[in-house]
Amino acid sequence: MTQKSLLPLLICLTSWSGLAGAVDVTIPEKAVVGKVGSSLVLPCTYSTSVGSDFVLEWKFAPGNTPPSNGRQIYYYFNGVSYKPGPQADRLHVLQDPPTAGVASISLSDLRPSDNGSYACEVNNPPDFSGTGSGILLLTVLAPPSSASCQKNGNPITGTDLTLQCSSSGGNPTPIFSWTFMGSKTPLLPGMMENQRTGSLLLTNLSQALSGSYRCTASNELGQATCDISISVTSGVDAGAVAGAVVGVLLALLLIGIAVYFLYYRKRKVPNADYPGNDIREDATSPRLTGDQSGASGASGASGASGASGTDSSAPHAARERRENAVI
Known part of the structure; x- marks a missing residue:
């Protein structure tokens, strides 16, 4: 291929490279340390020809979360800034708007929850080549908040x-x-x-x-x-205490059993005043009719006469019974 044929190709390549530039993001410190309650700057700079599609974004991955899983905490596009993260009230950009090569942010009133990875990303189509992002690690120093003691x-x-x-x-x-x-x-x-x-x-x-x-x-x-x-x-003391506790429990159990059986037996014993089928000697005989009275009198007299030889008081007793029966 002659030099004359290469000249148009070189002109095209030069024109294309002028249209499509590179984005270079720089993080001067890969790790920053701050004390709880203080303020700290997270540095980030970039180089590119800012156009209408320029976008700046910060993401935060708390603790040991991988930076790739970070969530958006700052976003700039088309002249407007957005702060969707939980640090919104404490986050500020050092350059507003951040279109002159400085993308640094600051955090005030640092907290232990601010520990983690922060990613600064710049996107400026049609500048697609170069390094468009950088990551830094923030460590927040804090004293112990409390202590707890226990025995095993x-x-x-x-x-x-x-x-x-x-x-x-x-x-x-x-x-x-x-x-x-x-x-x-x-x-x-x-x-x-x-x-x-x-x-x-x-x-x-x-x-x-x-x-x-x-x-x-x-x-x-x-x-x-x-x-x-x-x-x-x-x-020994511990065993004595345990033995005493067991003894008291057993005594209470025995007392309860004794009370139960006494109460149960009392309910089963019949009433001592119930006479059953015993015949009372002082029971009053039923009233006799006239015929029965006469027969009874004759029979009583005969019985009394027959028994007079053995017991002289029998007639009197029989007469008293007849009189009581008539009355």
Whole structure:
């Protein structure tokens, strides 16, 4: 191919490159650090010929979320800015409108929830080549917000007991230290402390280890504390208490059974005043009719006469019975 034939091709390529430029986004700091409550600038610059289709966008991926899953927190297009994210009231652009090569934003009143990745993206058709985005990591330093203490096990003489301390918040991760309150030294022999996990192991418990313990969670920005008390008891005392409780429960059970059976038997015993079929000696005989009275009198007289030889009082008794019967 001759030089004359290459000349038109070179002219076309030069014209096309003049129409389609490149977008270059620069993040001067890949990681920034700020303290909770302070303000911080997230830097981002770019180079391109801003046109009518120029778009600037910031995305935020909290914590360890991948930057690709970030959500939009700032958007600029056609002369209007939008701030759809939860940081809207605390987010500001350093250059408004951001069309002169500066896309930096600032965050005020930093919070632990601001930790994460921030992506700055510029789109300016027909400039499609180059680097159109950059990512930086924001770390917000904060003191521990609170500490919590608890015990794992029962404080019995001769056994081991672990006290555990934990904290919420705090960046960087706090370290833990224990103090035996009222002692001349922070810890006594037989106490083993783990400053990373926050545990305190008390071995071979004795009465001397009864008392209050304090845990302190701290980093370079501040600290938080919590207290816990233990009372070491002997195994014999614990067994005696358990035995006494069991004895009382058994006694109550036996009393309840006795009351139930007494009440049940009382309901089954018949009424002692019920006479049954016994014949009463003082019962009154039914009234006799005239014939029956005469017959009865004759029979009584005959009976009395026959019995006079053996009992002289029989006639009188018979007569009294007849008189009572007639009346």
